[in-house]
Amino acid sequence: MQWVRKIHKWASVVVGIQFLLWLLSGLYFNLMDHTKASGRTYFSHNNQMINIDKNRLLEPKDVLTKFKPSISITQIYLLTEPYYVLTHKKGLYQDFENDYSLVNAYTGDLIEIDEQFAEKLAKQSYNGPSDVRSITLLQPPLTDIPKQKNATWQVNFVNDINTSVYIEVGTGRLVGYSDDNKRFADIFFMLHFMDYGNEGSFNNIQIILFAFFTLWLSLTGLIWTIELGIRGQYKIKRFQRK
Amino acid sequence: MSAVKNTRKLHQWLMLFIGTQFVIWSVTGAYMVFFDIDYIHGDSLVINHQTKINPDNIQYSLSSLQQRYPKAERVTLSTFINKEVYHFSVENKKYLVSARNGKLLSPLDENLAIEAAKHYYSGNGTVVDVELFIENPPFELSSRHLPAWRVNFDDIGAPAIYVSEQSGLLVGKRHEFWRLFDWMFRFHVMDYQDSEIENNLLFWFALFGIIASISGVVLVYFRVFKRNKKAVRFKFVNKSGIA
Numbered sequence: 001m002q003w004v005r006k007i008h009k010w011a012s013v014v015v016g017i018q019f020l021l022w023l024l025s026g027l028y029f030n031l032m033d034h035t036k037a038s039g040r041t042y043f044s045h046n047n048q049m050i051n052i053d054k055n056r057l058l059e060p061k062d063v064l065t066k067f068k069p070s071i072s073i074t075q076i077y078l079l080t081e082p083y084y085v086l087t088h089k090k091g092l093y094q095d096f097e098n099d100y101s102l103v104n105a106y107t108g109d110l111i112e113i114d115e116q117f118a119e120k121l122a123k124q125s126y127n128g129p130s131d132v133r134s135i136t137l138l139q140p141p142l143t144d145i146p147k148q149k150n151a152t153w154q155v156n157f158v159n160d161i162n163t164s165v166y167i168e169v170g171t172g173r174l175v176g177y178s179d180d181n182k183r184f185a186d187i188f189f190m191l192h193f194m195d196y197g198n199e200g201s202f203n204n205i206q207i208i209l210f211a212f213f214t215l216w217l218s219l220t221g222l223i224w225t226i227e228l229g230i231r232g233q234y235k236i237k238r239f240q241r242k
Numbered sequence: 243m244s245a246v247k248n249t250r251k252l253h254q255w256l257m258l259f260i261g262t263q264f265v266i267w268s269v270t271g272a273y274m275v276f277f278d279i280d281y282i283h284g285d286s287l288v289i290n291h292q293t294k295i296n297p298d299n300i301q302y303s304l305s306s307l308q309q310r311y312p313k314a315e316r317v318t319l320s321t322f323i324n325k326e327v328y329h330f331s332v333e334n335k336k337y338l339v340s341a342r343n344g345k346l347l348s349p350l351d352e353n354l355a356i357e358a359a360k361h362y363y364s365g366n367g368t369v370v371d372v373e374l375f376i377e378n379p380p381f382e383l384s385s386r387h388l389p390a391w392r393v394n395f396d397d398i399g400a401p402a403i404y405v406s407e408q409s410g411l412l413v414g415k416r417h418e419f420w421r422l423f424d425w426m427f428r429f430h431v432m433d434y435q436d437s438e439i440e441n442n443l444l445f446w447f448a449l450f451g452i453i454a455s456i457s458g459v460v461l462v463y464f465r466v467f468k469r470n471k472k473a474v475r476f477k478f479v480n481k482s483g484i485a
Contacts, residue, residue, distance in 0.1 A: 013466055016459045022271075023455055027448040029431075030441075054308050060319045061300040069294040072320030092290045203278050211272040218261075218268040225254070225261050234258060 001227055004220045011217035015210050018194065019217075025192040032185055039144075039182030042128030042163050052082045056106045060084065063108055067101050075105060078172045079120055083111065085171050097149045100170035113172045118153035121172050122165035131158040137169070144178035144186075146200025246464045249457045256454035263432070263447050264454075270426040282423045284415035287401050289364045293321045300326055302344035310344075311337070322347070322410050323361045329409050336408035349407045350391065359393035359403040362412045367397030374407065382421060387413035 012019075035041070060073045063084055070086040077083070082105040089099035102111045113121070115135045123130060133156045140149045144164060151169040156162065166175035189195070193202035194210060228234060257264070280286075300319070307328055308314060314330040319341055321327065326341035338348035350358065352372055360369070376389045382402070383390060389407040392414075394400065404414030428434070432444040 009462070009466060012458055012462050016455075016462050019455050020452065020459060022267075023448055023452045027445070027452065030444045030448060055305075057304060057308075059304050061297050061303070064295060064297040064300075064319075071292055071294060072318055073295070074318040074320075075316065090290065090292060092285055092288075201279065202275050207275045211268070211275045214268045215272050218265045221257060221261055222265050225257055228254060229258075233254070 001223075004223050004227070007216050008220040008224060011213045011220065014213045015217060018210055019214065021191045025188040028185075028188045029192070032188075033181075036181040037185035039163075039177040039179050041161060041179060041181065042126050042157070042159065043177050044125060044127040046125045048080070048124070050077050050080055050082075052077070053106075057082060058084075058105060058108050063103055066108065067103075067110075070101075076171070078117075079124065082106065083172075091149070094173070095147045095149060095175075098170065102171060113153065113167065113169050115153070117172065118167045118169075119155055121167050121174070122153075122155035122157075125174055126157065126163070126165055128157060128163060129159045132156065133158045141198070141200075142166070143198060144183070145176050146198055148175050246461070249460050249464075253454060253457040253461060256450055256457070260447050260450050260454060264451065266429050270430040273426045274423060274430065277419060277423065282420050284401070284417055284420055287364060287403070287415040287417060288362045288412060291321075291361075293324055295319065295321060295326055300341045302328075302339070302341050304328075306344065307339060323358055327410075329411070336406065338408070338410045348410065349389070350405065350410055352391070354410070355391035355405050355407070356393055358405045358410055358412075359391070359395075362405070362415075363393075363395060363401070363403050365395060365397045365401060367395035367401065370394045370396045382416045382424070383414045390414070 057075070064070055064073060064086070067086055068088055070088055071090045072087045074085045074087070075082060076085055084103045084105050086101040086103060087098060088101065089097070091098045102113065103109065104111055115137075119132055119135055122132075135156070136154045138152050138154050140151070142148050142152060142154075144154075145152075145166055148166070148168075152175055153167040153169060155165045155167065157165070161179040161181055163177065163179040165177055167173070168175050190198065193204075194207040195201060195204060196206065197204065304317065304319075307317070307330070311330065311332055313332045314337075315332070317328060317330040319326065319328055322338060327347065328337075328339045328341050330337055330339075336348070337346070338350070339346055347354065352374075355374075356369055356372055371394050373392045373394075374389065375383070375392060377385075379385050379388055379390070380392070383392075383404055387404065387406060390413055391405045391407055393403045393405065395403065399417030399419055401415070401417040403412065404416075405411070406413045432441060432447060434443065435441070
């Protein structure tokens with residue numbers, strides 16, 4: 001059984017500190033305020049009623065012919081106006097790489113989500129203090145939202161928790177919220193997933209290696225514990241004869 | 243030396259009670275990090291079709307559609323099995339209408355659902371069986387996607403492709419690796435009673451686990467790093483011929 005102890009010892013040398021970090025971050029997930037950690041403290045659903053004049057909507061067929069080939073054309077509302085989103089390249093998910101054109105559904109004009117537009121869109125779902133500190137155009141990867149692979153406006157508000165609202169450049173879609181509470185929780189996710197390169201993934205090479213060593217650590221620990229039990233090492237002193 | 247002995251006792255006793263969960267954590271954790279999450283999500287089970295709309299095929303106009311369905315919302319024109327279609331909602335119900343001739347294609351019948359599933363599916367398996375879920379979806383499908391057809395394929399991992407009965411859209415792609423992942427996650431967060439990550443069981447095991455692993459780290463320090471120093475000294479003593 002010497003090899004069991006050897007493996008246990010050396011595996012714990014390798015993963016010891018990370019093991020503690022896993023437990024501490026795990027305990028944090030167990031205790032954290034999930035509403036706060038979602039970054040949506042100042043988020044509210046926008047249920048604005050929009051009245052559009054359906055007779056003024058351009059025929060999709062006529063819009064399609066004016067742009068490069070599209071996979072789909074979707075009617076959406078931004079603020080109070082109807083738009084068409086033309087998808088030229090479709091990712092399997094919205095956050096994956098996509099290629100869009102955004103078109104005014106009444107006029108057929110190609111629209112770009114600029115700084116001012118992004119700010120208005122961000123404010124639509126935001127219910128905190130409304131002063132904006134800065135607006136920045138970000139190219140992926142985004143530190144706060146690593147899974148988003150498309151260009152995104154970051155609208156930074158002035159408040160106690162530094163809320164950032166993310167608006168996709170191509171479509172005006174609300175990508176997500178972040179704030180200091182979420183950024184704090186993200187540190188623990190980084191520690192738990194060993195995502196030290198901020199790839200937004202737990203399939204990185206360092207965690208795969210550590211998980212491999214941890215398997216050896218816990219399985220040898222199990223064998224060792226059973227062995228101790230068989231050898232009668234688990235005795236409570238009070239019941240033992242002197 | 244008695245401090246080390248006590249630490250060892252503490253480590254042994256704590257692990258006697260919580261060690262099993264440590265094994266579960268390491269096995270489930272390893273499963274979750276070894277398998278690529280995109281693979282787990284079933285991304286490789288489906289083809290991400292890039293079929294382009296041919297505007298010439300659009301013979302049924304949006305205005306005709308709006309006359310027929312005045313309350314149509316969220317209208318999308320795209321393709322369904324390579325044919326131009328309109329997707330839209332009326333209140334909470336979704337519809338699928340051919341953009342070529344205005345024919346209502348929804349709700350999908352079994353044959354059309356199979357055809358759609360085959361179109362989405364990337365593998366070589368054949369269809370084993372088909373089932374329509376109106377309510378009580380299997381745990382692998384969110385109830386917001388109901389009603390939906392489940393089409394099972396005969397292939398590695400028993401893949402299932404879910405097609406919305408109303409919209410014809412792909413709403414789920416699952417295989418055994420996902421199903422197992424779901425179980426692994428539940429065991430990992432000690433979600434044994436269908437609760438959440440904020441459960442008491444996890445709290446106490448994590449808390450005692452921290453004490454147990456701190457004691458383990460202390461033991462590593464004394465038995466690996468300290469012992470080496472002692473070993474060096476011992477060797478030295480031996481050489482002098484005293485011990």
